[in-house]
Amino acid sequence: MPQTDRPIILATRGSPLALAQSNQMLAACREAFPELRFELRIIKTTGDRLQKASMANPAANLPKGLFTKELEVALLANEADFAVHSLKDLPTELPTGLVLGAVPGREDVRDALIYRSELGAVWQPAVGEGGEPAEPVPPRRHYPAGLTLDELPKGATIATSSTRRREQLLACRRDLKIVEIRGNVGTRLEKLLRQPELDGMLLAAAGLKRLGYELRPDGSLACRSSHDSGDDAPVQEVPEFRVSLLGLDVMLPCVGQAALGIEVRADDERMAAVCRRLNHEPSHQCVTAERAFLHAMGGGCQSPVAAHAELVGDRLRLRAVSFRTGERRVGERSGPATDAGEIGKAMAGELM
Numbered sequence: 288m289p290q291t292d293r294p295i296i297l298a299t300r301g302s303p304l305a306l307a308q309s310n311q312m313l314a315a316c317r318e319a320f321p322e323l324r325f326e327l328r329i330i331k332t333t334g335d336r337l338q339k340a341s342m343a344n345p346a347a348n349l350p351k352g353l354f355t356k357e358l359e360v361a362l363l364a365n366e367a368d369f370a371v372h373s374l375k376d377l378p379t380e381l382p383t384g385l386v387l388g389a390v391p392g393r394e395d396v397r398d399a400l401i402y403r404s405e406l407g408a409v410w411q412p413a414v415g416e417g418g419e420p421a422e423p424v425p426p427r428r429h430y431p432a433g434l435t436l437d438e439l440p441k442g443a444t445i446a447t448s449s450t451r452r453r454e455q456l457l458a459c460r461r462d463l464k465i466v467e468i469r470g471n472v473g474t475r476l477e478k479l480l481r482q483p484e485l486d487g488m489l490l491a492a493a494g495l496k497r498l499g500y501e502l503r504p505d506g507s508l509a510c511r512s513s514h515d516s517g518d519d520a521p522v523q524e525v526p527e528f529r530v531s532l533l534g535l536d537v538m539l540p541c542v543g544q545a546a547l548g549i550e551v552r553a554d555d556e557r558m559a560a561v562c563r564r565l566n567h568e569p570s571h572q573c574v575t576a577e578r579a580f581l582h583a584m585g586g587g588c589q590s591p592v593a594a595h596a597e598l599v600g601d602r603l604r605l606r607a608v609s610f611r612t613g614e615r616r617v618g619e620r621s622g623p624a625t626d627a628g629e630i631g632k633a634m635a636g637e638l639m
Contacts, residue, residue: 295325297370300358301330312371351378353376358370374546389565392570393545399533401490402479403428403430426483434529442463443487447468493545509524539607539608572596576627576628596630603623605621
């Protein structure tokens with residue numbers, strides 16, 4: 288690969304999850320190309336500035352590319368060489384001159400139901416949310432490990448800001464009360480501890496894992512002391528919480544969930560060579576089908592649709608659900624993996 292004195296710049300958002308993901312890509316790049324220099328550049332996006340806006344509210348009229356536009360501007364201005372995205376945030380239509388160069392190996396696509404343990408139900412804060420002396424928090428409901436949606440009490444309150452999750456939850460249990468929740472993972476976990484009215488919340492398993500959390504088979508939750516400390520970092524249990532992973536028959540993920548997307552300039556042969564080394568073709572084929580479905584449906588990351596593709600041998604199976612008409616419509620299609628895009632388009636035609 289041709290070398291230059293200038294380091295290769297990876298553009299990323301500055302959120303804890305974005306940095307965890309980008310540092311993983313940085314390590315992969317340095318391992319694959321030890322002769323090259325790679326550096327991160329943190330860029331604040333529109334989405335970072337509008338964190339208090341409700342993206343689940345259609346009336347908000349928020350733009351596409353909320354978490355990607357500024358990174359793309361840096362790419363087009365040659366101020367960065369590739370951008371690391373959570374693929375679910377990357378619009379299906381990219382600016383002229385940019386392409387999705389690589390999709391690294393995908394993480395766990397499932398959603399996780401987080402709820403209080405017996406210890407979490409009696410937890411008391413040392414200080415208030417504003418730093419003032421804390422008021423005592425009354426005892427809260429707690430649940431044993433292995434909790435399922437069916438086992439939640441009638442009228443239980445679940446926190447999520449995802450339209451997709453909201454609609455699928457209500458399709459399972461019309462009696463559930465769904466409320467919004469904002470903030471990073473740490474902030475949301477603290478809200479679950481502090482707010483007695485919450486019974487649980489939904490988070491992406493992949494995001495938790497990339498931040499250093501362990502979702503253990505016995506339902507316990509643990510966390511590494513630092514997400515960028517490597518596999519040898521000390522692991523500590525987080526005893527206030529329990530976690531249940533929801534099956535895909537209950538909760539389909541959003542398009543591209545658990546996948547990263549590497550966006551590059553279409554004419555940059557040097558970055559194309561880097562992308563070929565980073566790309567995981569099975570993951571790329573699966574998200575190609577999902578993104579083709581979303582594009583044909585005319586939606587974005589907050590659309591009330593969900594889809595998941597998987598490879599079975601040389602064939603691709605795509606499952607999807609849509610709530611766009613006000614009713615639940617589900618579909619499943621399969622075909623040669625080489626026809627991933629066509630499978631996605633055909634699925635959209637079936638559900639529209």
